[in-house]
Amino acid sequence: MRRSGTPLMMIRSLCCIATAVAVFSSTGSGVTAADAQQTSGAPAQAPSTLRNDSVKSSSSALERKSRRLIRKPAAQKNGMTAEVKPSNTYQSGMTPSGTINVVTDEPVTKEPTAPAKNSTLAPPVTSPTTGTISQPFSLFGSVSSPASTAAPKPAASAGVAAAAAAGGTAPSSPAVPRQLGRLLSEMPGMSKLVVQPTSSVPPSPPSPPPSPPPANPAISLSPLNLAFSAQQGGANPAAQMISVSNAGGGTLSWSANDNAAWLTLSPASGTGNGTVSATVALGSLGVGTYSASITVNATGAATVTVPVTLTVTAAPVPPSIGLSPTSLSFSAQQGGGNPSPKTFSISNAGGGTLSWSVSDNASWLTLSPSSGTGNGTVTATVTTGTLTAATYTATVTVSATGAASQTVPITFTVAPASTTITLSPTTLTYSATQGGTNPAAKSITVTSNGSWTATSNAGWMTLSPSSGNGNGTISVSINAATAAVGSNTGTITVSGGGTTKTVAVTLTLSAPSSSSATLTWNANTESDLAGYKIYRATASGAYGAPIATIPAGTVSYAATGLQAGTTYFFVVTAYDSAGNESTFSNEVSKSVF
Structure with a gap:
């Protein structure tokens, strides 16, 4: 056979295959006797014979042609392929038709051929440049619905199409020759001609999807954390709120708990949406950072935890008044001039800012300046004026915001007026x-x-x-x-x-110009002896004031300046610490010649 005739022979075989497919599809769909008569032109009395003959003849031709197309790879040595393209999907009452395309890498010539049974074959179209032959076809008869009211059996072509689509071998059935199934499995494009007829009975409506199970409640909180801050020993921080809501389904019955003694929640439970107030009590808490957790639980819902942080800072150091010196004193003379002014210093011995003021409680005292900020110096001035001689006191008070007041005592001594x-x-x-x-x-x-x-x-x-x-x-x-x-x-x-x-x-x-006399006596032994007194006279017993006083412990005295030609008489007495004096001792005398 000539190479140029190979595509035409192939097209004839494919047309026969298409005719057989249509007949198989009609057989599976229950073609009526009238349909068979129209297709073959035979009497209506023997529809089965006509159908069987058609099946038989087509099957035989199909078997021969498929062997040549499929089993001999040499047919494609020149790059020749065949594709069957149906024009539509065949349903009841439609006439199957389509196009068979044969592609080769060599130019081909048209060779007239007789149409296959139960088909019309149009003249092939030759493309010398591409080596493609397109052969339209249509099948005699149509696919009709089954005459029986029973549920239609699945067409054999459905199984064949499924197998061909999967790349496997189509299963055999009484209505489908084994060769056809084998051909369709090796030529997937042929399966498009084999379509399960569509029943005229409308499909049942789909069942509604099952109802989803009811959703569980879910806890939603806002905010998801709380932070408080306060100063040690100061006021409690303002309460903060947590909003509770149901982010799921059903009913949310919730409860809130905390794990810190300084934290209080209100309310502690609720149903549905709600608000929880978190209150902090500082009490005796020291400086530091404290952590706690608020746990919100609900039946059927996952527990949600809100971390809570409390920061307690040290109270700021208040200002403190420092003074130097801590007292002042002045002195003046009555009616005289004013004493010189004096100063004292004010300093901040604490923290923060010291804003101070000074005041006094005396009319004779003046302070300048009367106020200031931070460190400063105050001058105190006193005025004597009409003050009489006396000692006066006053108090200077130094005050500052946030600090304890301090005082400076002032003393002013006014002496009497100047004496001449x-x-x-x-x-x-x-x-x-x-x-x-x-x-x-x-x-x-x-x-x-x-x-x-x-x-x-x-x-x-x-x-x-x-x-x-x-x-x-x-x-x-x-x-x-x-x-x-x-x-x-x-x-x-x-x-x-x-x-x-x-x-x-x-x-x-x-010194005396005459002689002298020395007196001696026995010591007095009294414990309170203070001394001795010496008396002298120019006549016996005529003693006046003592001429000398001798301290205790001395028992002699030298009398000098005795004048010549005079007799002197002497006596001694003892006296104690109280001034008591003894009687005269024995009298002695001395004459100076």
């Missing part, structure tokens, strides 16, 4: 002989407008009176016995009202 003192004479001079009589007393006139006092710095000098007010006279006596031979000097001081005046005193004590 005039003394006359301003010097005194005395002379005496050792062992002789004391010189006569002298006087000092005091002129003053105030009080005064008089003092002496010499033991051999005595003042009387020692004080006075206003004008007065001071008597100055000399005890030569306690003075040393030679020049003795001393000072009398008169003071009053801040004024001081002095008088210089000189005593010249000369």
Whole structure:
């Protein structure tokens, strides 16, 4: 056979196959006798014979052609393939038709051929450039619904199509020749011609899907965490809210719990949507960060936890007033000038900002400045004015916001007005002989407008009176016995009202120009003995004032300055610390010649 005729032979075989497929499909669908008569032109009395002959003839041709197309790969050595394309899906009452395409890599020529039985074969179309032949076809007869009311059996072509689509071998059945099934399995494109007829009975409506199971409740919280902050020892922080809602189905019956003593929840349970108030009580909590958890539970729902954080910070250090010095004192004279101002410093001994102010409670005291911020210095000024002589006190109060007040005590001493003192004479001079009589007393006139006092710095000098007010006279006596031979000097001081005046005193004590006498005696043994007194006279028993006072422990005395031609008499007494004096001792005498 010529190579150019191979495609045409193949097309004829395919047309026969298409005719057989249509007949098989009609057989599976129950073609009527009238249909068979129209297709074959035979009498209607023998529809079965016509159908069987058609099946037989087509099956035989199919078997031969399929063997040549399928079993011999050499048919495609030149790159020749065949494809059957139905024009539609065949259902009851339709005439199957379509196109058979044969593709080869060589040019082909058209060769007329007779149509197969039960088919019409149009002249092939030749494409010299592509080597493709398209052969339209249509099958005689149509696919009809079964005459029986019973449920239609599945067409054999359905099984064949399924097998062909899967790439396997179509199962054999009484209505489908084994060769056809084998051909369709090896040529999947042929399965498009084999379609299960569609029943005219409308399909049953689909069953409704099963109802989904009811959804469980689900806890939804907002916010998902809480954070509180407060100062130690301060006020409790504001309460915070947690919204509870049902994010699922059913009914949400929830309860809320916490694990911290400082945390309180209200309400602790509820149904459906709700709000939980979280309240914090600081109590005695120290500085630090505290953690807790709020747990919300509900039947049938997963538990949700809300972390809670409480931060307690240290209270800020308040300001504190520091003062230096902590007290002030002033002094002045009545009617005199004001004393110099004095200052004290204010500092912040704590934290924060020290905003201070000062005040006092005395009319004679003035403060400047009266307020300030931070460190500062305050000047205190006192005014004597009409204040009389006395000691005055006042208090300066230093106050500051957030700090304890501090005080500064003030003392102001006002002395009496200035006193004028005039003394006359301003010097005194005395002379005496050792062992002789004391010189006569002298006087000092005091002129003053105030009080005064008089003092002496010499033991051999005595003042009387020692004080006075206003004008007065001071008597100055000399005890030569306690003075040393030679020049003795001393000072009398008169003071009053801040004024001081002095008088210089000189005593010249000369040595005696005659002999002397030494007295001795036995010591007094009394425990309170203070000393001894020596008496001298120029006549027996005529004793006046003692000429000398001897301290205890001394039991002798040298009497000097005895004048020649005179007899002297001596006695000794003892005196105690209370001033009590004993009687005279025995009298002794000495005559100086």
